Amino acid sequence: MAKILVIAEHRNNELREITLQMLNKASELCRANGHELYAAILGNNIEGLISGLKEWADKVIVYNDPRLKDFNPDNYRDVLTALINEQKPIVTFLGHTPWSMDLAPGLSVKTGFPLATDCVDITMDSGRPKVVRQVYSGKIFSRMAFRDASGYLITVRAGAFPAAKAFDYQAEIIQGAMPDLVTQGRREFMGYRDTCKGEVDITQAELLVSIGRGIGEQDNIPQVQELAGIMGGTLSCSRPVVDKKWLPKYHQVGTSGKSVKPKVYLALGISGAFQHVAGISGAGTVIAVNKDKKAPIFRVAHYGAVADLLNVAAALKEKVSVK
Amino acid sequence: MNIIVCVKNVPFTQEVDLVLDASKQDVKKDNLVYVINEWDNYAIEEAIRIKEETGGHVTAVTLGKEADEEVLRRCLAMGADEAIRVERGDLNPDASMIAAILSAVVKTIPHDIILTGVQSDDLNNGITGSLIAERLGLVHAAVVNSLKISEGKAQISIELEGGQDEMSQVTLPALFAIQTGINEPRYVSIMGIRKASKKEIKVIDASGLGLPGEDLQPSLIMEEMFMPPETEGAEMLQGDAGSLADQIIRIIREKGVSL
Amino acid sequence: MPIARIHFWGIDSKYLFYILVGISVAVFLLGVYSRVSVWLAAVNREKVIVSREGILNLLMDGLFGRRIFKGDLIAGLMHFFIMWGFIGLFLGTVLSTTDYWIIHFLSGDVYLIYSFCLEILGLMFIAGLLTALIRRYIARVSRLDNQAQDLWILVLLFFCVLTGFMVEGVRLAVNMPEGESVSFGGVIFSSLPSSKEQAEAVYPIIWWVHSLASLFLVAWFPFSKLFHVLAGPVNIYMASQPEAVVSRDEESPEGPGFLFRDMINFSACTRCGRCNEVCPSASAMEPFSPREFIAQANEYTRLRYNPLSRIKWFREKLIKSVSALPEISPEQIWYCTTCRACLEVCPIYIGAFEPIRRVRTSEIEEGSRVPNLLTKSLETLYMFDNPWERSKKKRGEWFGDLAVPDLTAGAKADLCYFVGCTTSFDTRAQGLARSFVKIMTHAGVSFGTLGQKETCCGDIARRVGEEGLFEEQVKKTMGLLKTYGIADLVASSPHCFNLFRNEYPLYQSPGATPLRVRHYTQVLEELMERGLIKPVKRMDLRVTYHDPCYLGRYNNIYQAPRRLIRSIPGVSLVEMAHYGPDSLCCGGGGGRLWQELEDEKKLSEVRIREAADTGADIVITTCPYCLIMLEDAVKTADLEGRLRVMDLNELIAESLGLGEEGEESTIG
Numbered sequence A: 001m002a003k004i005l006v007i008a009e010h011r012n013n014e015l016r017e018i019t020l021q022m023l024n025k026a027s028e029l030c031r032a033n034g035h036e037l038y039a040a041i042l043g044n045n046i047e048g049l050i051s052g053l054k055e056w057a058d059k060v061i062v063y064n065d066p067r068l069k070d071f072n073p074d075n076y077r078d079v080l081t082a083l084i085n086e087q088k089p090i091v092t093f094l095g096h097t098p099w100s101m102d103l104a105p106g107l108s109v110k111t112g113f114p115l116a117t118d119c120v121d122i123t124m125d126s127g128r129p130k131v132v133r134q135v136y137s138g139k140i141f142s143r144m145a146f147r148d149a150s151g152y153l154i155t156v157r158a159g160a161f162p163a164a165k166a167f168d169y170q171a172e173i174i175q176g177a178m179p180d181l182v183t184q185g186r187r188e189f190m191g192y193r194d195t196c197k198g199e200v201d202i203t204q205a206e207l208l209v210s211i212g213r214g215i216g217e218q219d220n221i222p223q224v225q226e227l228a229g230i231m232g233g234t235l236s237c238s239r240p241v242v243d244k245k246w247l248p249k250y251h252q253v254g255t256s257g258k259s260v261k262p263k264v265y266l267a268l269g270i271s272g273a274f275q276h277v278a279g280i281s282g283a284g285t286v287i288a289v290n291k292d293k294k295a296p297i298f299r300v301a302h303y304g305a306v307a308d309l310l311n312v313a314a315a316l317k318e319k320v321s322v323k
Numbered sequence B: 001m002n003i004i005v006c007v008k009n010v011p012f013t014q015e016v017d018l019v020l021d022a023s024k025q026d027v028k029k030d031n032l033v034y035v036i037n038e039w040d041n042y043a044i045e046e047a048i049r050i051k052e053e054t055g056g057h058v059t060a061v062t063l064g065k066e067a068d069e070e071v072l073r074r075c076l077a078m079g080a081d082e083a084i085r086v087e088r089g090d091l092n093p094d095a096s097m098i099a100a101i102l103s104a105v106v107k108t109i110p111h112d113i114i115l116t117g118v119q120s121d122d123l124n125n126g127i128t129g130s131l132i133a134e135r136l137g138l139v140h141a142a143v144v145n146s147l148k149i150s151e152g153k154a155q156i157s158i159e160l161e162g163g164q165d166e167m168s169q170v171t172l173p174a175l176f177a178i179q180t181g182i183n184e185p186r187y188v189s190i191m192g193i194r195k196a197s198k199k200e201i202k203v204i205d206a207s208g209l210g211l212p213g214e215d216l217q218p219s220l221i222m223e224e225m226f227m228p229p230e231t232e233g234a235e236m237l238q239g240d241a242g243s244l245a246d247q248i249i250r251i252i253r254e255k256g257v258s259l
Numbered sequence C: 001m002p003i004a005r006i007h008f009w010g011i012d013s014k015y016l017f018y019i020l021v022g023i024s025v026a027v028f029l030l031g032v033y034s035r036v037s038v039w040l041a042a043v044n045r046e047k048v049i050v051s052r053e054g055i056l057n058l059l060m061d062g063l064f065g066r067r068i069f070k071g072d073l074i075a076g077l078m079h080f081f082i083m084w085g086f087i088g089l090f091l092g093t094v095l096s097t098t099d100y101w102i103i104h105f106l107s108g109d110v111y112l113i114y115s116f117c118l119e120i121l122g123l124m125f126i127a128g129l130l131t132a133l134i135r136r137y138i139a140r141v142s143r144l145d146n147q148a149q150d151l152w153i154l155v156l157l158f159f160c161v162l163t164g165f166m167v168e169g170v171r172l173a174v175n176m177p178e179g180e181s182v183s184f185g186g187v188i189f190s191s192l193p194s195s196k197e198q199a200e201a202v203y204p205i206i207w208w209v210h211s212l213a214s215l216f217l218v219a220w221f222p223f224s225k226l227f228h229v230l231a232g233p234v235n236i237y238m239a240s241q242p243e244a245v246v247s248r249d250e251e252s253p254e255g256p257g258f259l260f261r262d263m264i265n266f267s268a269c270t271r272c273g274r275c276n277e278v279c280p281s282a283s284a285m286e287p288f289s290p291r292e293f294i295a296q297a298n299e300y301t302r303l304r305y306n307p308l309s310r311i312k313w314f315r316e317k318l319i320k321s322v323s324a325l326p327e328i329s330p331e332q333i334w335y336c337t338t339c340r341a342c343l344e345v346c347p348i349y350i351g352a353f354e355p356i357r358r359v360r361t362s363e364i365e366e367g368s369r370v371p372n373l374l375t376k377s378l379e380t381l382y383m384f385d386n387p388w389e390r391s392k393k394k395r396g397e398w399f400g401d402l403a404v405p406d407l408t409a410g411a412k413a414d415l416c417y418f419v420g421c422t423t424s425f426d427t428r429a430q431g432l433a434r435s436f437v438k439i440m441t442h443a444g445v446s447f448g449t450l451g452q453k454e455t456c457c458g459d460i461a462r463r464v465g466e467e468g469l470f471e472e473q474v475k476k477t478m479g480l481l482k483t484y485g486i487a488d489l490v491a492s493s494p495h496c497f498n499l500f501r502n503e504y505p506l507y508q509s510p511g512a513t514p515l516r517v518r519h520y521t522q523v524l525e526e527l528m529e530r531g532l533i534k535p536v537k538r539m540d541l542r543v544t545y546h547d548p549c550y551l552g553r554y555n556n557i558y559q560a561p562r563r564l565i566r567s568i569p570g571v572s573l574v575e576m577a578h579y580g581p582d583s584l585c586c587g588g589g590g591g592r593l594w595q596e597l598e599d600e601k602k603l604s605e606v607r608i609r610e611a612a613d614t615g616a617d618i619v620i621t622t623c624p625y626c627l628i629m630l631e632d633a634v635k636t637a638d639l640e641g642r643l644r645v646m647d648l649n650e651l652i653a654e655s656l657g658l659g660e661e662g663e664e665s666t667i668g
């Protein structure tokens, strides 16, 4: 039986959401095409995580080894290359995360399998996958097929699929055999650093007033900050605002910032790049104000308004302070 | 310190309405303005900064047509010492082909550090850098947001999700894919570009690199591009700023947030 | 005892004195040489042409200190006394030398008159010096920053005059020739020595002290701020020389390419601080001051281009001090709004904004310290031909439902309306264009615009020193005007207007027919004179008028807008504390609209408060930058509801009954 392999991602002793999202899609594809679902997990002292995978796949292959304690693209690549060569899955899924941006290309080079990254949809078409990717920062979608190969590598966008169990499994746990690690020690892990620690905790807010590059200039920020204050909300922002050092990092929403879950997320002048939107999937209601009626944010928002954010902010300030 | 930076000229598409071309394989590009890929701008700036601090030689490389030399002139104006354009001819390369071609070129140039951007603004693949490194057998790191060089090693920090960074130490030679915000790219004046246009740009033909045929085949085949489905999306509010504000306040209240 | 000039009375070592004179003059000449060498080290030394205006200014400002009197009578008198005291006593010395060496003529009545004049001059000098000392150290006039040399120069000068009187007095104590009582100053001192013997004994001492102090002053002269006595007049003359094209090309050296006149500027500044007082940035306590800039540039260029650097030993010393010297600090140069106010008040016509632009150019070329937002704006300008929007398409959006003939789409008209980027893209400023079009249509004038093809004139690039980009814009714009055969132009913005009028011609090939360029206020005034527009609607309003720098100080247009305002029935015009040539910048010029600077202040708030203080209902302006800056300031200064900002076009359109729908009720 052909196999689909999902490489689990975890950090700080927790499975990452993306793992379950991939398993969700993979199991759906397996059921539809009569494939077997394999999950693989690499690390050290990860017994606790294995149980979390048990109900999600037919087989769980575990590499539990001190050399895999911290992520290292060389070691992980060698282990996974050995695994793929042995199991010959037709499709291998990884998350489209910084981690697999380091890992997947190596697998592709070593196995010779073609690689498609950051896919938001995957279908199987006579035994070969097809994917949908977003290009031009999400303004355009593209449907891509693979060249002929004996296996395919796909990285999956976070949030593209639900982290829900589609079917029940009782996985067989298999201990993987460690191969020789040839290029050890070129990249040494030194530790993690939290860049988002700060005075404001945007993850706990009920109402986030969030600004993007559309704010235009630093001088406009106090005005929105004040608005957030009057509304009893918290100010957050997209990455460019932090890159410009207009706000400290702990205000940033998105994949490299924080994931937030406010009841209402008011996005002002944010285009809706996926790295940003990925951070607001937990938001109850998203209201977007953008002067570009085609901004991708309107595709994820519940309510949208095509307007200049400064005008709307001024009007909001006026009306809220009156009431 | 020999540094190579791979850069790309891309159409500027922020704040632009994109339209598909007749083939539905790409967007119409005739009215688009080309710029240096945002991530690459940070990469070349980082290279110049390393050179300014520790001394060295910076080579900018691009794969493209003659018109794309503009991006190289920009790099020269910023302070790169040398520029190479790999003529792509009729090829329409995908990420794996770009990586194959660039790694063949880079292999022939001495290097301690290779920098690329995390991704390109047009196709958003995000793997070209790591692919080059893997083809060359180099150690690498994607999404690097801080880079310090000392004694043959690089102290780097890699941007992960959720505001966490991974701190690592890498032995050179190595490849780093540079993330935006790592520095503040300098301004490049028109005079600087004019000056740079007097410098020679070396041109190498991609077809003359002796790459095996399969490396010059795309691994992904574009079937079609399409506009995002219109149906999904927000309920659009109408009216002037004042009435928009009223509606927004109403929605916020309805969702159980007290103002 | 004959009535005549007595030379070297009782002084034996005449020759020692002449040796000392020789040394002092040599040092003086060396000093002058070294400073003039710095002038000559400038890039592209322009040709100096004979200019009537220059000569006139030289007379009025050089001889009479016209500009020093302006706004500060005491300073004017003080300087006048010191200057003429100094010149007079100097001439006196020259005459007496002539008398001794060449022809003896200082005798009899001539001598008495001579003597009397010197007495008067000496007293004037003393009065001037005392005033100066009082102003600096007792009254502590705030614009003066007292440095060591300020005190020493005054004290030394005072000492020289005083000892001069004493020398005379002691001489008179011994023998008082008949009629010598005209030397009333000396007479006072003649009673000091108690006896003739004592007088004879102290005389040589005082004489030597007086001579040594004077010779020291001569030697020190070119190295101190006294050098302004020489450089000032040169600068006054140079100020009226036509603008020079600084064609910085690929081969230009690194670093600010200062011009000849910049170098003279630096060496002539006396640090009087008048520029700081009027500078909108310095007076708002931003971390910038034109005086400090000039002083730093002076230090920097004096060391960097010192002629002694030709000698190896000096060169090595100098390199050390130059590298230790803080460069002209690059952060401060972005604060200048190029408002030209400093030039307006500087007694010797130094405009800091000109050399500042040279430093900006070198910063732009260097690249890494350019303010963030400016980088983005310049890149936008380069890519999209305007500094505002990353799109070319939106340029014609302000038309809305108005019918605006497009000269690039076949429309024919004599007059081309150059809308400008800010007026085209900024939603507030668009009102200016809409009103102007309505007025022109109403008056039946045939005109057209360049539609979406209109380019950016390059003002922002020019002001921030991006010369390469500016040249690019000039080329593009001139090409466009040529393609559509445009010979008569009216601009919304004083900035475009100024460029077209004063700076584009420098880039035009000689012999090309010059473009006729007007600002819209000039066109409106003409229409009014020709009776084509008649403001009829009565508006009982009190308005004040904000002079845009580039219309007023740069182009001397002060009256046209005022006449237009006054022509509207019911409207009364009140002036702000600063108006006309003294007008205060809104803070939007010089590229400041496109920058964010550390510790920057809202200059526009200062201005809008002045406007509010007049009690006016509306502040009128005639520049899109001013319009958006002041409009914003009304909001941030919490003046909404009390004061409105309007462009003159909008007011005129209103009075012609052409106002925007729904707006009418808001006026009056």
Ligand SMILES: Cc1cc2nc3c(=O)[nH]c(=O)nc-3n(C[C@H](O)[C@H](O)[C@H](O)COP(=O)(O)OP(=O)(O)OC[C@H]3O[C@@H](n4cnc5c(N)ncnc54)[C@H](O)[C@@H]3O)c2cc1C
Pocket: A211, A212, A213, A214, A215, A216, A237, A238, A239, A240, A241, A252, A253, A254, A255, A256, A257, A258, A268, A269, A270, A271, A272, A273, A274, A275, A276, A279, A289, A290, A291, A292, A295, A307, A308, A309, A310, B014, B015, B118, B119, B143
């Ligand atoms: C590895 C990686 C990680 C990343 N992580 C993050 C992350 O964690 N968070 C994040 O946000 N981004 C992240 N990014 C960057 C992301 O790709 C986008 O570049 C970014 O989110 C864009 O931010 P924006 O929407 O504010 O700016 P833009 O895309 O420039 O959008 C600005 C929007 O404002 C609108 N606008 C402009 N002026 C006005 C106005 N006056 N009124 C109303 N609307 C206006 C414009 O129409 C436009 O839609 C990451 C990128 C990478 C490669």
Ligand code: SF4
Pocket: C268, C269, C270, C271, C272, C273, C274, C275, C276, C290, C291, C294, C345, C346, C347, C348, C349, C350
């Ligand atoms: S520049 Fe002119 S006004 Fe300013 S301090 Fe110098 S001399 Fe005075």
Ligand code: SF4
Pocket: C275, C278, C279, C280, C281, C282, C289, C290, C335, C336, C337, C338, C339, C340, C341, C342, C343, C351, C352, C353
């Ligand atoms: S031009 Fe204006 S802003 Fe610039 S230094 Fe002079 S007074 Fe100050």
